[in-house]
Structures are given as structure tokens and as C-alpha cells.
Amino acid sequence: MDATVKVLCYKSKTLANGEHPLMVCICKDRKRKYQSLGISIHPTHWDFKKNEPNELCPNRDEIRLLIQQKLYDLQKTILSKRIEGKDFTASSLFKPKGGSLSLHNNVGECFNYYVRILKEQDRLRYAGMYEVSLNSFIKYAGSLDIPFSDVDVVWLKKYEAWMLKQGLAINTIGTRIRHLRAVFNMAIEHHVIDEECYPFHAYKVSKLSQYPPKRAMSKADIQRVIDYKGKTDIESLAIALFTFSYFTAGINFIDIAMLKHDNIIDGNLCYQRAKTKKQIVIPLQEESKRIISNYSADSANRSGYLFPILSEFHKSEAQVANRLHKVLAKVNKALKLIGQELGLPIKLTTYVARHSFATVLKRAGVSTSIISESLGHSSEKITQIYLDSFENSQIDEAFSHLK
Structure with a gap:
């Protein structure tokens, strides 16, 4: 059976801002596999018959270009496998190049994966620390079901300011943002995201470090x-x-x-x-x-x-x-x-x-x-x-x- 590839406005999932994520859908051998495109859109800005942004969409051209590029890349991969005589599944098309990690461009999913790996390595104390950080980010953003590109320097500075208002210590804020940076590094290493998404070249976590109070006695x-x-x-x-x-x-x-x-x-x-x-x-x-x-x-x-x-x-x-x-x-x-x-x-x-x-x-x-x-x-x-x-x-x- 031939594989079909299309992009859908995924109405089954509604984000906090009322938008739906755009999902790439591959159907092969009567099995479907979805992957987030990394962006979301309001239903009033989507043409559900043509599966593309309508004229009311403010960034219509950019989204259409992104969709076309993604569909082109997948169709090219499918064609290459057919020429080489290699079989494939819908899931295998979404696996990142050179890595075994199969994740969407989704911060929350990658964060949970990182925690799961720590637990599998019996690093339970560190897994617990990462879970605390994860809950903090979710409390701030409402949801981490967002693409990595959303977490930019402005996002990090706003989170830092929000944490300071909560009365958290500088070192605590630094620890949590370092946990997020570790998840970014993992996502880049496994080719889930591109280096261009990395905000920590401009946002320096080192500034969020203070020497702890002295804990030595005479x-x-x-x-x-x-x-x-x-x-x-x-x-x-x-x-x-x-x-x-x-x-x-x-x-x-x-x-x-x-x-x-x-x-x-x-x-x-x-x-x-x-x-x-x-x-x-x-x-x-x-x-x-x-x-x-x-x-x-x-x-x-x-x-x-x-x-x-x-x-x-x-x-x-x-x-x-x-x-x-x-x-x-x-x-x-x-x-x-x-x-x-x-x-x-x-x-x-x-x-x-x-x-x-x-x-x-x-x-x-x-x-x-x-x-x-x-x-x-x-x-x-x-x-x-x-x-x-x-x-x-x-x-x-x-x-x-x-x-």
C-alpha cells in the first residue's frame, strides 16, 4: 500500500490559547502516525477542506512554506526508500537521522523522556529534581506541549522574572533553567531540533549562580x-x-x-x-x-x-x-x-x-x-x-x- 502524507489541523487537541497543533499525518498499511509540525493555529484561520491556512491567517505564507517543505522532505524520503527497495513504516519515517530517539519537536515530551531515562539509569534523585523543574515550567507556561522554537530568550527572561516574583533564590532558578538546557542539548544531539533553536548562546545561565552561604564552623x-x-x-x-x-x-x-x-x-x-x-x-x-x-x-x-x-x-x-x-x-x-x-x-x-x-x-x-x-x-x-x-x-x- 502506498504511503500518504498530509498536514492536518488537529482538532482533537486544543491548547490553552484556543489553537490546535498542526500535525503531519502519514498513513501506510492502514496505520497512521502523527508528528507535530511545531506550530499551532486557530481554527478560524484554517481551511479544513484544503488542509491549509486560509486568507484570514496573519502568517499564511510562512505556514504554507513550512508545510510544503515538510511534505517535500517526507515525500523525498519515501521515494528514496522505494528506489533502494527498502521497506518502511509510518513510524520509521519520523525517526531522527542518526539517532534512536523518536520524539516530536515538543518540549514537554522531550522533558518527560529525559526524566524517564534518568529513572532507567537508577538516578532517582536527579530524576526527582528534573520533575520539580518540569512542574515549575508547566506552572509558568500552562503547558509544555509547545515547540522548542517557542522557548527563546524572551521566554526564558520572562520565566526568570516570574520565578523571582515567587521569591525563589537565584541558584534555584539557575538549576531549573540548566535542566531545561540539558533537555535542549539532548534534543539537538538526537536531531529532534536544529541548532538554530538553541537559545542558550544568547541567554547565559552562568549569571544565575551565586556562591552559597558559607557552611563551615571554627x-x-x-x-x-x-x-x-x-x-x-x-x-x-x-x-x-x-x-x-x-x-x-x-x-x-x-x-x-x-x-x-x-x-x-x-x-x-x-x-x-x-x-x-x-x-x-x-x-x-x-x-x-x-x-x-x-x-x-x-x-x-x-x-x-x-x-x-x-x-x-x-x-x-x-x-x-x-x-x-x-x-x-x-x-x-x-x-x-x-x-x-x-x-x-x-x-x-x-x-x-x-x-x-x-x-x-x-x-x-x-x-x-x-x-x-x-x-x-x-x-x-x-x-x-x-x-x-x-x-x-x-x-x-x-x-x-x-x-
Whole structure:
């Protein structure tokens, strides 16, 4: 059966502005396949008998040219396959050149595909972050069932302004727009859209970055936290995890939760960072050994985990992710209250231990490269963000030499 190709005003779908998307329809072997043309039109501007924009359409010539070009390209592809004697389906004609991704020029569809890929790779935490960004864009635009060409510099600036009115931090806005940029990059890589659609050459996401507030404490304040006696099991666990992180090169909560007895080799803690996949080897200090010993009595009931965070009941990636999220929230809540009780100058979290480790070493004269290696960072540039600024007393001392 010959393949037929035409463009339709797709009345089955109505956008928020009352327009219908223009869809390319290929019919072959009694099967139909639709693909968005990337534009929409109001029904009063469409001639449904001729399947083309009518005289009332304000941009009639441009739309007709786009339709003609698309139909020409598809007919040319069909002719080439017939000459070569190759069979094809309606779906195969829509597959992008050189790629396996079969998507429409549709931001929402590509965004959902990106999230699905992250989940398939068991990167559930990142998938959740992308879903938050996706919902934010949908809340702003009403729908992401739009072509990539609609998301231009003006669109991005309006979204940025809208987010600022919501009271969101600059870094949060930057993160969400970076997620959108990643979806653009994927769409270009798989030939879903052309490079010309890319708005991030002119719109610089780098401006949406601010250094986070310093999260490092002095050694005196760190010792006060270490010496604190927890009144409840969760407070005791929170102090233990904070102390363990500080004395083991700032290991983060997720990596701590995954530790088992197999990670202790010849007095060293050996593990692979979940985030960067770098292999880390840290000599265990006496304080760290004491904490492990305190929690080792019932570790057999936790399938060998060093700390009472995960157990044999947490098998799937989803179960592990949910458990980590709940325990981290409880631990940070406990640390926050402890910090308030101690009158600490900053909000106390598990990450303060990581920043404090880096800053204490810096003030002791340890090179940034060694600190970076201990933290498991991919570059020293990332480490610089962790390092606290010089204390006022150090600056005062430096300026005194000017006189």
C-alpha cells in the first residue's frame, strides 16, 4: 500500500490559547502516525477542506512554506526508500537521522523522556529534581506541549522574572533553567531540533549562580557539636553522623548510608562516591572507629550496613531513595535544633561537617589539591566553593603590615 502524507489541523487537541497543533499525518498499511509540525493555529484561520491556512491567517505564507517543505522532505524520503527497495513504516519515517530517539519537536515530551531515562539509569534523585523543574515550567507556561522554537530568550527572561516574583533564590532558578538546557542539548544531539533553536548562546545561565552561604564552623564550635550528648536516638545518630563525616574527609550522608564492613580495609575507609564514582581511601581516625564500634552490635540485622539507616528491607532503588530522604530530613532537623541550642552562628546540617573539614585543613595550610582529592571532587574549582573565606582576624593581621 502506498504511503500518504498530509498536514492536518488537529482538532482533537486544543491548547490553552484556543489553537490546535498542526500535525503531519502519514498513513501506510492502514496505520497512521502523527508528528507535530511545531506550530499551532486557530481554527478560524484554517481551511479544513484544503488542509491549509486560509486568507484570514496573519502568517499564511510562512505556514504554507513550512508545510510544503515538510511534505517535500517526507515525500523525498519515501521515494528514496522505494528506489533502494527498502521497506518502511509510518513510524520509521519520523525517526531522527542518526539517532534512536523518536520524539516530536515538543518540549514537554522531550522533558518527560529525559526524566524517564534518568529513572532507567537508577538516578532517582536527579530524576526527582528534573520533575520539580518540569512542574515549575508547566506552572509558568500552562503547558509544555509547545515547540522548542517557542522557548527563546524572551521566554526564558520572562520565566526568570516570574520565578523571582515567587521569591525563589537565584541558584534555584539557575538549576531549573540548566535542566531545561540539558533537555535542549539532548534534543539537538538526537536531531529532534536544529541548532538554530538553541537559545542558550544568547541567554547565559552562568549569571544565575551565586556562591552559597558559607557552611563551615571554627574548630571550637565543631568540638561543641561533637561533645553534645543526644537526648534521643535520632539526636545521638545525628551527632554520630556529623562527627563521623568530619573525621572521614567530609563523607556525605548518602555515602555514609551505603557503607558496610567490607568498606573497611587495613584501617582505611574505602568507598566509591555515589555522585562522582571516584574511589576514596581515607585513614580511619580513632573517633571514627569508636562511632563504628558503637553501632556495630546490631549491624547484622541491617545486612551489614555500618549505620542504622538502611536495612535488608530496602531493596529497590525507590525504597532506598525514599528511606534516605526520610532519615536525612530527621537528622538535619535534629542538627538544626542542636545548633540553635548551642547558639551556633550558622544552621547546622550534615553538610556543615563536609565544609568544615575542608576549611579546617585550608586554615592549617593544606593544599587545595589534597583537600580536593580527599573530598572526591572532580576538580579543584569545585573545592574552592567549599573553602571558607579568610577570617576577619586574618585580614586585619594582613592589613596591619601596610603601616
